[in-house]
Amino acid sequence: MNITDYMQTTGRQARAASRAMARADTATRNRALLLIADAIVRDSALLRTANQLDLDAAKAAGLDPAMIDRLTLSEAAIATMVEGLRQIVALPDPVGEISNMKVRPSGIQVGQMRVPLGVIGIIYEARPNVTVDAAGLCIKSGNATILRGGSEAINCNRALAKIVAEGLSGAGLPAHGVQIIDTTDRAAVGALITMPEYVDVIVPRGGKGLIARLMAEATVPMIKHLDGICHVYIDAKADIEKAVPVAFNAKCHRYGTCNTMETLLVERSIAPAVLPRLAELYASRQVELRADPESFALLAGYPHLAAAAEEDWKTEYLAPILAVKVVGGIDEAMDHIAAYSSKHTESIITEDYSAAMRFLREVDSASVMVNASTRFADGFEYGLGAEIGISNDKLHARGPVGLEGLTSLKYVVFGHGEVRN
Amino acid sequence: MNITDYMQTTGRQARAASRAMARADTATRNRALLLIADAIVRDSALLRTANQLDLDAAKAAGLDPAMIDRLTLSEAAIATMVEGLRQIVALPDPVGEISNMKVRPSGIQVGQMRVPLGVIGIIYEARPNVTVDAAGLCIKSGNATILRGGSEAINCNRALAKIVAEGLSGAGLPAHGVQIIDTTDRAAVGALITMPEYVDVIVPRGGKGLIARLMAEATVPMIKHLDGICHVYIDAKADIEKAVPVAFNAKCHRYGTCNTMETLLVERSIAPAVLPRLAELYASRQVELRADPESFALLAGYPHLAAAAEEDWKTEYLAPILAVKVVGGIDEAMDHIAAYSSKHTESIITEDYSAAMRFLREVDSASVMVNASTRFADGFEYGLGAEIGISNDKLHARGPVGLEGLTSLKYVVFGHGEVRN
Numbered sequence: 001m002n003i004t005d006y007m008q009t010t011g012r013q014a015r016a017a018s019r020a021m022a023r024a025d026t027a028t029r030n031r032a033l034l035l036i037a038d039a040i041v042r043d044s045a046l047l048r049t050a051n052q053l054d055l056d057a058a059k060a061a062g063l064d065p066a067m068i069d070r071l072t073l074s075e076a077a078i079a080t081m082v083e084g085l086r087q088i089v090a091l092p093d094p095v096g097e098i099s100n101m102k103v104r105p106s107g108i109q110v111g112q113m114r115v116p117l118g119v120i121g122i123i124y125e126a127r128p129n130v131t132v133d134a135a136g137l138c139i140k141s142g143n144a145t146i147l148r149g150g151s152e153a154i155n156c157n158r159a160l161a162k163i164v165a166e167g168l169s170g171a172g173l174p175a176h177g178v179q180i181i182d183t184t185d186r187a188a189v190g191a192l193i194t195m196p197e198y199v200d201v202i203v204p205r206g207g208k209g210l211i212a213r214l215m216a217e218a219t220v221p222m223i224k225h226l227d228g229i230c231h232v233y234i235d236a237k238a239d240i241e242k243a244v245p246v247a248f249n250a251k252c253h254r255y256g257t258c259n260t261m262e263t264l265l266v267e268r269s270i271a272p273a274v275l276p277r278l279a280e281l282y283a284s285r286q287v288e289l290r291a292d293p294e295s296f297a298l299l300a301g302y303p304h305l306a307a308a309a310e311e312d313w314k315t316e317y318l319a320p321i322l323a324v325k326v327v328g329g330i331d332e333a334m335d336h337i338a339a340y341s342s343k344h345t346e347s348i349i350t351e352d353y354s355a356a357m358r359f360l361r362e363v364d365s366a367s368v369m370v371n372a373s374t375r376f377a378d379g380f381e382y383g384l385g386a387e388i389g390i391s392n393d394k395l396h397a398r399g400p401v402g403l404e405g406l407t408s409l410k411y412v413v414f415g416h417g418e419v420r421n
Numbered sequence: 422m423n424i425t426d427y428m429q430t431t432g433r434q435a436r437a438a439s440r441a442m443a444r445a446d447t448a449t450r451n452r453a454l455l456l457i458a459d460a461i462v463r464d465s466a467l468l469r470t471a472n473q474l475d476l477d478a479a480k481a482a483g484l485d486p487a488m489i490d491r492l493t494l495s496e497a498a499i500a501t502m503v504e505g506l507r508q509i510v511a512l513p514d515p516v517g518e519i520s521n522m523k524v525r526p527s528g529i530q531v532g533q534m535r536v537p538l539g540v541i542g543i544i545y546e547a548r549p550n551v552t553v554d555a556a557g558l559c560i561k562s563g564n565a566t567i568l569r570g571g572s573e574a575i576n577c578n579r580a581l582a583k584i585v586a587e588g589l590s591g592a593g594l595p596a597h598g599v600q601i602i603d604t605t606d607r608a609a610v611g612a613l614i615t616m617p618e619y620v621d622v623i624v625p626r627g628g629k630g631l632i633a634r635l636m637a638e639a640t641v642p643m644i645k646h647l648d649g650i651c652h653v654y655i656d657a658k659a660d661i662e663k664a665v666p667v668a669f670n671a672k673c674h675r676y677g678t679c680n681t682m683e684t685l686l687v688e689r690s691i692a693p694a695v696l697p698r699l700a701e702l703y704a705s706r707q708v709e710l711r712a713d714p715e716s717f718a719l720l721a722g723y724p725h726l727a728a729a730a731e732e733d734w735k736t737e738y739l740a741p742i743l744a745v746k747v748v749g750g751i752d753e754a755m756d757h758i759a760a761y762s763s764k765h766t767e768s769i770i771t772e773d774y775s776a777a778m779r780f781l782r783e784v785d786s787a788s789v790m791v792n793a794s795t796r797f798a799d800g801f802e803y804g805l806g807a808e809i810g811i812s813n814d815k816l817h818a819r820g821p822v823g824l825e826g827l828t829s830l831k832y833v834v835f836g837h838g839e840v841r842n
Contacts, residue, residue, distance in 0.1 A: 019759060063504050065540030087781045087819065096782060108793050112804045113781065117815050168696060200815050221816050249840035338440060347834075359515060360534065360833050362444045372529050372836025381841070382531045382832065383523060394621050395642050396816040399832045409819045410805065412779030412781050414769075414794025419670035421804070 001183060007191035007213045010146060010179055011198025014119045017176040018144035022116045026093040028171050029139055035314040036167030037085040040132070043163060043287050051128065058126075070127045072150055073391035076251065081132045084386075091385040092401045093105060095142045098412060107418045110410040111266050116142035118200040118368050120406060121192045121220065122388075125206045126150030129159045134203075135178045141406040144177050146199065148192060150185035158182060175371070193218035203389055203401075223397055223405060225390045227316045228258030228344040230374040233333040233359070236267040236351035240274055242371050243349040247274075248281045249373040256318045258390060259345050259367075259377040265322040265333045271298055273327050287320045311342040328356050334362055341365055343392055345377040345399075366392060366399035422604060428612035431567060431600050432619025435540045436710050437513045438595040439565035443537045447514040449592050450560055457588035460474040461553070464584060467501050471580040471632040472549065477826055479547075479573050484657040491548045492573055505807075509557045512806040515824045519833060528839045533830040537563035539621040541827060542613050542641065543809075546627045547571030552581045555611045555624075556599045558809050560589070562827040567620065569613060572605035579603060595690055615640035624822075642825060644818055646811045648737045649679030649765040654754040654780070655733040656771035657688040661695055663792050667694075669702045671768065677739045679811060680766050680788075680798040684734060686754045692719055692747045705801040708741045715747035734761040739780040751776050762786055764813055764818075787813060787820035 022031075040047065051073040058068055067183045094114050103109030107419045124135045138145035149157045161180035167285055168177045182186050193202050193214055202222045204214050211224055213421045232250050234243045250261035264275055270387055282289065283303060290308040291299055312323040313336070327333045330348075337346055347357040347369035356370045367377040377399065379387025385404030397405035436635035442450075461468065472494040479489055515535050522532030541564045543555045552570055559566035570578045582601035589598045602609050614623055614635055623643045625635050634643055653671050655664045688693055696719045703710060704724060711729040720726055733744040734757070748754045751769075758767055764804055769780040770791035777791045788798040798820065800808025805823030812818045817828035 019783070022785065023779075032640075104804055106797065106802060108797055108802070113789075115782075115785070118785065139559075165783075223816075239838070245840050246836075246838060258799060320658065347836075348587050358444075362440070362528070364440075364443065364536070364539065365831065367832040368534075369529075370836055371836035371838050372834050373840045374528065375841040376529055376834060376836075376839070377832070379620075381525060381527060383525055393642075394829050396829075397646075398829055408815050408817075408819055410786065411788040411798070412786060413790035413793050413797060415667075415768075415797075417660070417667060417793055418634050418797070419666050419794045420674050420796040 001185075003183065003187045004191060006183065007188055007195065010181065011119070011195050014144045014146050014149070014179060015178040017174040018116070018118045020174045020327070021139070021144045022095070022118070022142045023175055023289045024142065024298050026309070028173065029142065030089045032167045032171035032173050033089045033136055034087050035170040036132070036136070036164055037082045039166055040078060040082050043159070047078065047156065047159050049074060050155040051410070053271070054153050055154040063152065067126065067152070070125065072108060073128050073156055077129055081129050084133055085136045087141050088386055090139065091403060092405050093140070097230050106420070107416060109414040111412055113412045114404070114407045115410050116407055119144045119198060120144045120147065121148070121199045121202045123148045123189060123202060123204045123206065123210065123214065124150065125194070126152035127155045128156040128160060130205060131157050131180065132164075134342065135164050137386055137406060140177065141403045143406055145180065146179050146192060148181045148189055149356045154184055156315055183336070192218060193220050196220045205389055209362045215264050223401055224393060225258065226392050227342045228260065229262050229316050229340060229342040230259055230345045231263045231265055231331070231337050231347070232261045233265040233327075233337070233346070233348045233373060234267060234270060235330060235352060235355050236269050236272055237352035237355065238267075238270055238274070238349040239351050240270070240277070241272055243278050244281065245370065246347070246349055246373050249279055249339060250407070251322050251374055252285050253288060253373070253375045255320055258398060259374050261322070261374050262315065262317055263325065263340070265325050265327050265336060266295065266334070268294070268328055271295065275299055275324070281321065285320060287322055290321065290323045292325040297326040298326070299324070316342070330358060336358070337363055337365075344390070345369065345374045347372055347374050366390070366417055422606075424588050424604065424606050424608045427604065427608055428616065431602065432540070432599040432616045435600060436619045437569050438597040439537070439539045441595045442560070442565045443539070443563045445563065445594055447516075450514070450563065451510045452511045453592035453594050454506050454557055455559055456591045457553070457557070458503045459586055459733050460504050460584045460587055461499060462802055463495070464580070465567070466575065468494060468499065468580050471579040475574050475575040479785055484573065488547065488573070491546065494549050494577055495593070502550050505554055506557045509561050509807055512561065512824060514561070515828050526610055526613070527841070530835040531733055534833045535825070535828045536831050537829055538634070538829055540565045540567065540568070540619060542567045542620045542623045543623045544569045544610060544613070544623060544627065544631070545571065545634070546755055547573035548834060549574050549577040549581060550571045551626060552578050552601065553585075554691065554807065557805060558807055558827060560599065562824045564827055567600050567602065569602045575605055611638060614641050614670060617641045626810055643755045643814075644810060644812050644822055645814060647678065647813050648683065650681055650683050650735070650761060650763040650764045651766045652684045652686055652758050652762055652768070653682045653795060654686040654748075654751070654767070655691060655695055656689060656751060656769055656773060656776050657690050658776065659691060659695070659758045659770040660699070660775035661691070662805060665698050665702065665770070667770055667792065668699055672703070672743050673706050673741070673795055674796045676741055678796070680795050681739070682743065682795050683736065684746065684761070685736055686746050686748050686757060687716065687717070688754070689747050690733050694715065696720055696745070700788060703743065707742055711742060711744045713746040716745040719747070720745070748806050751779060758779060758784055758786075765811070766795040767791065768793055768795050787811070804823045821835070
């Protein structure tokens with residue numbers, strides 16, 4: 001197979017299909033989603049057989065247990081996929097909504113209509129559930145999609161591609177509305193991210209290595225997430241009864257997520273009261289604390305204590321490790337955040353109105369919180385209904401990205417024969 | 422001067438200044454704008470002397486009259502600049518606005534706050550008025566700015582830079598909030614568009630050659646405008662009394678603007694009635710018509726008639742030339758537009774409700790109109806109050822870009838000590 005030709009053909013087909021996907025009405029797009037859900041239920045044995053081929057190959061290749069786990073399409077995983085599709089059907093249709101319609105002095109009426117982006121390329125790891133999840137969100141938002149899943153899931157993805165194409169055709173939508181790249185050749189990714197004539201945006205879902213590579217090579221714009229170095233700042237005027245559970249939850253609810261707190265900043269005057277109480281909770285989970293000299297002194301005797309190095313302020317641990325620093329107040333806290341944050345999520349714990357307002361306004365991160373755990377930075381918790389990813393970028397979409405992030409606004413003008421003078 | 426070092430320093434200074442620019446309140450940013458306006462009035466003789474140096478050099482270098490014209494800072498141009506700044510002061514402040522605040526089942530309240538993008542790089546031609554105009558919009562929207570104007574305007578831009586810095590300082594804002602690249606070395610542009618660590622977005626204002634070069638090299642995202650191949654489609658059910666003035670205005674109001682119609686599509690059954698009437702008007706302006714065979718026949722005897730070639734459908738004439746084609750109906754019109762439009766602005770002339778709704782929904786352009794001249798695709802006509810440019814991109818901002826396009830939305834969360842379960 002000539003990869004360049006194959007990808008050009010795939011792109012051309014996606015672009016052609018995107019017009020029919022965009023003009024399809026809500027009922028048609030929902031019907032396709034329900035047909036896909038039904039077909040997954042019907043073919044679940046077949047899907048598991050295909051998945052078994054992938055699993056056998058993965059085990060033979062010595063893949064690590066975490067990857068095998070993600071690759072596995074259990075009965076429960078299939079049920080979750082199907083339930084996810086049905087939830088997407090229930091979401092309101094973002095496409096076609098018109099807002100801000102205003103009459104202008106010239107007589108024209110101007111507003112903005114929400115429309116699909118066009119063709120979305122999704123690059124992800126060997127997780128077959130993402131194939132269905134991403135296809136579902138793109139169909140719902142009226143986009144055509146090109147999916148590139150991890151090569152270890154190729155058999156399962158092929159089987160899913162057949163089901164998705166069947167669902168699209170059954171609803172009268174073009175089968176090329178969702179295409180899965182049917183090659184494990186890595187050059188396909190290079191082609192996908194450099195054909196802006198056919199692809200409007202790339203959504204990479206994967207680790208830092210993948211994203212860094214894409215950033216260096218892509219000429220198609222990306223909605224991307226790099227890392228989450230999230231901070232909680234406990235202010236002088238914090239309510240300790242809020243500060244302690246929030247700072248515990250932000251670190252210990254889950255360690256491997258991007259919205260987990262990685263650095264705790266504590267104001268000097270409150271630190272002696274708050275740090276020992278937090279230390280008790282962290283000790284119950286064997287969290288290692290990497291402390292600056294001041295917090296180190298206050299934490300003396302903590303069983304998993306280490307001195308923080310400069311590198312700790314820049315590290316996304318994704319592990320039971322927390323950097324801790326005493327600061328002189330909100331300005332020093334915000335300076336630290338400006339210097340080291342990945343602009344993902346930061347939270348201030350305070351009862352001081354003006355401090356809360358300053359933090360909300362001045363901290364330049366995708367999510368800025370008062371008196372809440374950073375773990376809330378999530379599409380479902382925010383009420384988006386679904387999440388295609390979390391964006392660290394500033395243009396287009398910041399923070400959790402739902403269906404709206406897969407659309408844009410065009411201007412619409414209702415006239416009555418007006419001409420410009 | 423080492424350009425790399427100079428640009429790194431400029432970028433670092435802009436990033437540092439951006440925090441103070443973003444947190445400044447509305448009154449402070451407006452005060453800076455008014456101080457700049459006053460200083461321009463005070464120093465107008467000085468500015469004109471600096472401009473004369475540029476003009477002398479430009480004339481000695483043999484620049485064409487159109488460029489000399491754009492470079493000239495007349496008294497009227499100075500007055501317009503000052504008036505523009507005062508209009509920007511009067512615009513509502515987009516920064517800090519919170520929308521969509523919702524209470525979630527967890528107890529947190531989530532909404533979105535409009536915030537500055539950070540550092541904006543603007544690259545433009547030798548037009549000193551753009552220096553003030555762009556600086557004004559960036560100050561108003563709370564951004565730090567790096568301006569790179571055409572090298573022919575360097576003396577005038579230096580004088581303006583001094584005035585802008587004085588205005589910023591006078592209002593208590595960092596003088597580095599607006600920096601003008603003080604070198605004519607073209608390598609400075611290459612550096613500016615490849616330092617995403619310091620620059621959040623590039624807004625190029627210039628011809629296609631400039632944009633094409635930037636697109637090939639930039640790693641910083643751009644809000645850009647490539648070209649305007651705009652269409653008017655006169656439908657079978659058009660009101661001829663609207664169709665004729667709109668199609669005349671769309672072509673002849675101004676020839677050199679990006680929202681000027683370049684191709685006219687006319688439905689077959691109405692063409693014999695509408696084309697001769699339009700031809701009379703176009704003839705009065707010596708517009709050359711490049712016609713497909715069917716319209717060619719209907720236009721027989723028109724004094725400036727030529728047969729359209731394939732290339733004509735792809736050409737932005739920016740001149741008194743119009744491509745004309747007869748089509749079978751709305752589907753053929755939309756197919757032609759999908760194939761050849763630059764996705765800038767298209768308008769349908771029709772009294773048919775369903776045709777109007779289909780055109781609005783299905784045509785994938787930044788502005789889609791019914792019964793109005795394409796010339797309305799403009800920030801002022803749309804009521805944005807100001808315009809930094811027009812975007813052909815799909816992400817972030819489409820169509821005319823005003824102050825909002827220089828901002829983005831971050832999530833803000835008001836909590837009460839909530840933790841995630």
